[in-house]
Amino acid sequence: MREYRVVIIGAGIVGSSIARVLSMYENLRVQVVEKEPDVGWGATKANTSILHPGHEEDPDRHPVRARLCVQGNKIWRRWIKELEIPAKFPGELMLAFNDEDLKRVRKYIDLARRNGVPGVRLITDREELEQLEPNVSEGAIGALWAPTAGQINPIQATIALIENAVDNGVMLHVETKVIGIRVEKGLVRGVETTRGFIEADIVINAAGIYADEISKMAGIDELRIHPRRGEYFVFDPLAEPKVTRIIHPIPTPITKGVYVITTTEGNLMIGPSAVDLPEHAKEDKSTTLEGLNYVWKEAKRLVKKLPPRTMIIRAFAGLRPEPSTGDFVIKAYDDPWGFVNVAGIRSPGLTSAPAIAYHVRDLLQEKLGVELKGKRKWNPYRKDMVRLRRMKWKEMKTLVVKEPAYGWVICECMRVSAAEVLEAIERMRRIGIRTITLDGIKFRTLALMGRCQGSFCRIRIALLLQKRLGVPLWSITIRGGDTRYAMGDIKCLWRKGRT
Ligand SMILES: Cc1cc2nc3c(=O)[nH]c(=O)nc-3n(C[C@H](O)[C@H](O)[C@H](O)COP(=O)(O)OP(=O)(O)OC[C@H]3O[C@@H](n4cnc5c(N)ncnc54)[C@H](O)[C@@H]3O)c2cc1C
Structure with missing residues (x-):
């Protein structure tokens, strides 16, 4: 059986998930190339950390996102156990403040049905709402209840995935930036990096916000990615009151809105804002007074009470990789043969990552005709640190x-x-x-x-x-x-x- 050398560009949650799945096969020699000194320092590091149920994805407009989000939410439950990743599944309340909101909640319940999201229902009984979330805003007249919503520590998840992948034979190269892709006679030959050339038969582009630039290096100019900034406040773990559920408003056309959550580490966290930045601002992770004031104002609308501002210990910003295509671009190409785009992985990319990884494995088989031989001694487990x-x-x-x-x-x-x-x-x-x-x-x-x-x-x-x-x-x-x-x-x- 033929052996393939695979290079994955980017060790975010997506590249690391792909590395883990591909490490299951005997005839793949997998290397991950990451420009930063460590894994998970891109969009994966700074997000809301929610494992979305999938009722917010419109299968007509974004079919790939809708399918992979629902699948990803399910797969994470297994991966979390195998890899001992900090996570929880408290469920989510999308709050309605007026009749117009209730109409939109019904639209999301319909999307849940179409996407096959279990347990989603409308709540209009104020008592039930308070039982689910004692800190819910007095102004909320109802909500969409999605019991399968979860939360994960995204960077610890990435570390766990890479540790497990390396344990199963994957090689990680950090502080190694891809600066070119070598293509000869319509075939991918490898990647040029700041540390030299790495030979490869298959190159998988999981470079997050830079995935459009990597794609261009392979001669494929199919999408543009611009940053959409999201800002957050994190409170002291001792700050009260917290929330027991994930709380958020009705999404807008560009964002799922400001969330109020208690993180897996026990901090109350509010955010994000959603501000589009120009394409060239891919490193601008600064916070702004305007963005943070918006986050505060929106969060106040969602709960009865927030802790005082003096209990805030950190403000930070993350950049969503927003693709011009709207939907994720996950494709294996014939020309050049061996190039695979996993690009435009905006929200819900964290949720979808495990499903994206299996989808990429299937593309290698179905589109590139790669035959795969499973390893007999693949280890699905990874132990967390003693804490x-x-x-x-x-x-x-x-x-x-x-x-x-x-x-x-x-x-x-x-x-x-x-x-x-x-x-x-x-x-x-x-x-x-x-x-x-x-x-x-x-x-x-x-x-x-x-x-x-x-x-x-x-x-x-x-x-x-x-x-x-x-x-x-x-x-x-x-x-x-x-x-x-x-x-x-x-x-x-x-x-x-x-x-
Ligand atoms: C504010 C915000 C909130 C979000 N909330 C959620 C949420 O609650 N739930 C959810 O499911 N999703 C959420 N998302 C989306 C989610 O964070 C992303 O979809 C996901 O992290 C993308 O992962 P990735 O691995 O594709 O990208 P990244 O994490 O950005 O990883 C890409 C990696 O590629 C590396 N790289 C780039 N260029 C090169 C190069 N030339 N050479 C080598 N390496 C390179 C980078 O350094 C980086 O480590 C949110 C995103 C943001 C920003």
């Missing part, structure tokens, strides 16, 4: 006796120990991360994400990295490149004296 914050007091005591580094709590806000930071370093090394960054540690351990946002623990973690990696303190970066945490030795030495 102090999830443990009971007795369990902690036993653990600390066995491994004293768990007794050194390095981040008090999120209760993260030095042992977890060390485990994160080991895991990063195992998947091929070259530069151990503070953000890499943050996304794996949750340290730096609490109330103090690193004011106390950042230096402790940096000092631990210095010791473990044997590098000067000033060379440690927040997210690679020129994002050095310390500005020369003076700041470091001053802080060092205080810890």
Whole structure:
């Protein structure tokens, strides 16, 4: 049976899901190429983190999105268990404030029926609404209830997928930017990168907001992608009141609207805004006063009460990759043979990712005629890190006796120990991360994400990295490149004296 060399461009949730699915086959040699120092740092890092049920997708206008969203929501339930990913399924309420809204809710119930989304129904009884969500706005006269809506930690999901894919033989190249695609005699030959040429028979473009530019490199100019900015506020985990369900308004033609959610880590989060940016602004992740004020005003409309603004610990923005086609563009090409576009993966791309991955596998078989041979020893499982914050007091005591580094709590806000930071370093090394960054540690351990946002623990973690990696303190970066945490030795030495 023929062996194929496959290169996946982009280690976001989509590229990583594809890597996991393709790692199931004996005759595929899969490599993932990512320009950033770590995985999941594109749109995957900054979104609302909802596993949408699929009732908001119109199968006439966006049939691919509608189908893959519903399938993805189902597949995630299995993947979450196999890979031990933080997730929950609290269900979602789309609120109606007047009769016009109720009419639109009925339209979404009809879409749910057409897309095969289970359990979606109309609620007009105020008592039932309050039972489902005690903090629901006094002004809501009804809602669409979608019990299959879920939430996931998207970046931890990406890390889990890549760890599992690497365990099953996939190779990850980070800090490696694709700058060209070599095509000869109508066949894909490989990718030119900032670290040299990688030979490939099949190239899968999962480059998120840059997927239009990658597609052009292969001679296929079928879509444009522009950024649509979404801004958020995150509250202190101690801030009350929270919400038990996912709460949002009736969607508009360009956005599903501002959500009020309690994240898988227990923070109340509100957002996003939706502002179209020009095509060239693909790196503009700045927040704006206007956008954040809009988020606040909209969120206030949805719930009885928000915690005070003083309990906000972070504001951030993500960029949706909005395709000119509206729908996802998932296609395998004959010319050049071997090129596959997985482009324009805007929302609900996080939800759809596992279904996209199986769809790409099917395209390789059906459109490119690739015969696949399953691995006999493919491992579907991946263990999450040991996490102090999830443990009971007795369990902690036993653990600390066995491994004293768990007794050194390095981040008090999120209760993260030095042992977890060390485990994160080991895991990063195992998947091929070259530069151990503070953000890499943050996304794996949750340290730096609490109330103090690193004011106390950042230096402790940096000092631990210095010791473990044997590098000067000033060379440690927040997210690679020129994002050095310390500005020369003076700041470091001053802080060092205080810890
Ligand atoms: C504000 C907002 C809210 C959202 N909310 C939701 C939601 O609640 N639910 C949901 O289902 N979806 C949601 N989405 C959509 C979801 O986040 C995206 O669809 C999904 O993350 C896309 O994943 P991806 O892997 O395609 O892209 P990305 O995560 O952007 O990954 C692409 C990767 O390709 C890499 N790359 C790019 N160019 C190159 C190159 N030349 N060489 C090498 N690597 C390259 C990038 O560095 C990046 O890591 C939201 C998006 C945003 C922005």
